[in-house]
Amino acid sequence: MNLERIKTLISFFVRVYGKYKKQIIILSALGFLGGLLEGIGIGALIPLFSFISGGDGIGQDIISKIINKTFLVINLDLNIWNLIGLVTALFIFKAFALYYFLKIRTKIVADYENNLRSDLYSKTLRANWSYLLKHKIGYLENVLMTDVGANVKMFESVATIILDSTNLLMYVFVAFSISAFITVIALALGAITLLIFKPLISRTKAYAHKQLSLNKMVTHYINENVAGLKTVKVMGAEKEVIGVASGFFERMRFLRIQRSMIKYFTSVVTQPISIFFIVTVFIISYLRPPFNFAVFIAIIYLIQKIFIYIDRAQTSLHAISEAVPFLRNIVNFQDELNKNQEIGTGQNKFEFNDNLEFKKVNFSYNSDKHTIKNISFKIKKGEMIGIIGPSGAGKTTIVDLLLRLFEPRTGEILIDNKNISDISLEQWRKNIGYVSQDVFFRNDTIANNIKFFDERVGDLDMEEATKISNIYNFIQKLHTGFDTMAGERGNLFSGGERQRVALARVLARRPKILVLDEATSTLDNESEAFIKTSLEKLRGGLTIIIIAHRLSTVLDVDRIIAIDDGRIIEEGSPKDLLNKTNSYFYKAYNIINDNI
Structure with a gap:
């Protein structure tokens, strides 16, 4: 990825997630606090294991020295029980920090998802007609459900990287204080692993681009044929329509398998690399006296955690890479909507006398x-x-x-x-009342189809309008009257009945x-x-x-x-x-x- 593409991607992130920068700072702070508490807790295991193995509990690493001095300042004995209490307290506080991190992240993600869907939907409905005429059936549905969903997963992945990065920094700091040599080798191996798997992350992004295009085609195709299902059936074209859909579904299956296998491969390969490294560290530590079992256990735990976070980083990068095309699509869609909003410059009241x-x-x-x-x-x-x-x-x-x-x-x-x-x-x-050849009906009651979200229309207005449009008597003969469901697109009524209800809907607004x-x-x-x-x-x-x-x-x-x-x-x-x-x-x- 060249510098220009990185800048573009960052600008996308800032634009989409910039309004949440305060919450992201809080997440970073909580992530850092959680990592700090866990790092100190892991460091406290060294004197604890030292006591268990018969030592004096005084380690030579930075964390052990800080713990020892802290105990001296507060006049507390450095013994196994006080250390267990310290480690327990640190991990409990870390758990609270993690809880609030996840709580804030969940709220941010939920708010972001809600606000983004509401913004896109409202701007689409307020877009000018010439722009809307170019939209394919199902495009908005695909953006709101699929693209926004992928964008939300990206946001979650970004938050996860924030948490993992702060934790990783603390683990590296503690590990470095215990053994700089082993920590540097572990980080170098992790960096090499990420570089090796970088082409796979790029391939994931390429598959995501294909998935985005395919989603649009599938959504359009399904909505198009559902709308014309009667024609499909009477023309006996079910087999052919199903055949085309099956082709789409097979391509979706192929893309899912390819994306999943890439992610699984990086995760599976990282695990044996970490085990191999741990075994190597054990052999080197054991052969280089003095061998300190407590230090060894702590460094092994930390190195294992470092590799776990490297693996999680790869998983998050795959998720972000998959979501980038969807993010671009949403940003482009927002730009189009902003440029094509219906502009009503008039301010005067409606008057018609001549x-x-x-x-x-x-x-x-x-x-x-x-x-x-x-x-x-x-x-x-x-x-x-x-x-x-x-x-x-x-x-x-x-x-x-x-x-x-x-x-x-x-x-x-x-x-x-x-x-x-x-x-x-x-x-x-x-x-202006408008009745077209193609009447729009919601799958709702006759009453709600006539009132159509207009609070000014009362029951008396509705009854008067239906009488003028010669549909009142028909409605009264129905078992549930105005509360009768109209069916999908009003298909429970004849064309003439639908037209008269549509006329009543317009007349009720006077x-x-x-x-x-x-x-x-x-x-x-x-x-x-x-x-x-x-x-x-x-x-x-x-x-x-x-x-x-x-x-x-x-x-x-x-x-x-x-x-x-x-x-x-x-x-x-x-x-x-x-x-x-x-x-x-x-x-x-x-x-x-x-x-x-």
């Missing part, structure tokens, strides 16, 4: 071709208009501009001669403008009639804009605007346009009727 106007509006999804070309029209308050045209003409784009999902490239949209961008985005959307975007295109004649009856009840009280392919839906509107290739090609009342044999509406209407 008319809504598109004035020389142009719009394009990219710089090459305009979807909407110099469109101008006015809609009076209380007017019901229909917007028709062939597929791709720009009808839905007009709606998206009205909903402020996009901004015009040039021109302006006015309400009572004021640019709608000057109105608070929240206020605007509370006053909007000033109602937009129906192909809301009747897939309905049977009876369901369409119910919707048209509902619209007649609303005529004059609401400004209604109907986007329709189904021309029977707009026969009773006040005015029709026909769009083709992003331009208005004609407008007028349905009756007037039907009387013009060369009009688009006349030709389209008669083509449909001729084919019936």
Whole structure:
């Protein structure tokens, strides 16, 4: 890893975990305290073993001398029982330090996980529509569950390295005070082991990159096919869909095995290296008089601990290396979200007393071709208009501009001669009701699907809205009424029933403008009639804009605007346009009727 990559990685760490620097300092302090207490406790074993083996308990290492002087200062005899009490007390205090370390680490990790998921989710929902359109199905789910999960494991590994590093430093200090020669050799061997295994850590990171890409593909593939499961079944394509999924799962299995084997290999190899070193130390110590059994036991324990921490360091490095691609992905995702937040600059309140106007509006999804070309029209308050045209003409784009999902490239949209961008985005959307062809339902009760997180909507508002949308009687006949579960995506109801519930959801909020975007295109004649009856009840009280392919839906509107290739090609009342044999509406209407 070159210096530039190290700097980049450190900057990622600082950015992601920087807000927790105070807690990380506390963790470091607790780790150091725990290591210090254990180090002194291990050092105290030397005089203890000296007493057991018949010696005077006075060792020549630094820790033993400090213990001896401390006992003299507090006027306490240096004997086996006092040493046992000291060692016990030190390890108990070390256990408390470790407990608080783990408690703080757990809280930090839990807070980090919660805050990160909440931040990513909220920023995604507040991102602009053009950015969200590019998202694949399941991408956000994969980031929130898989990428964040891997990031949390990295945080835990970083905390573990902090604890292990402080403990390792104390073990090295105590071991060095007993035998500098053996400690230096142990550290050198440990460093060599880490260098030898460095390529394996890099390979772990490479596998993690592949895993990240594969996770995205698998999540997208599963969500995509679950959404289209009915089509998959009726087309008899289960075998092929399962086959592709099995291929993904086999690749996931292969990557898991490869990553695990690398980690297991480093752990397994480190153990015999440490045993070999301990045996070598014993032989050298035994052959070099004077042989002190108490010192030997202590140094062996310390060296074994040093190798254990070296092994744990490798494990943590593998975990961090695996998580680095996920960390990068989250940081990049955060950057994208920050650059693509929906900006509502308006501060004014919503007021609608006269008319809504598109004035020389142009719009394009990219710089090459305009979807909407110099469109101008006015809609009076209380007017019901229909917007028709062939597929791709720009009808839905007009709606998206009205909903402020996009901004015009040039021109302006006015309400009572004021640019709608000057109105608070929240206020605007509370006053615009929108019903689309694809109705969104939560797997919840009918009541909660109508109220839809809006505390302003009460039971009376809900009942009144369902009566207007001609769905009230149907709901009352259900065994549990408004408390009836709608099912996943509302699949327990017919298309017409879902559309009327969706209309009730919008009407319960008492909007000033109602937009129906192909809301009747897939309905049977009876369901369409119910919707048209509902619209007649609303005529004059609401400004209604109907986007329709189904021309029977707009026969009773006040005015029709026909769009083709992003331009208005004609407008007028349905009756007037039907009387013009060369009009688009006349030709389209008669083509449909001729084919019936």
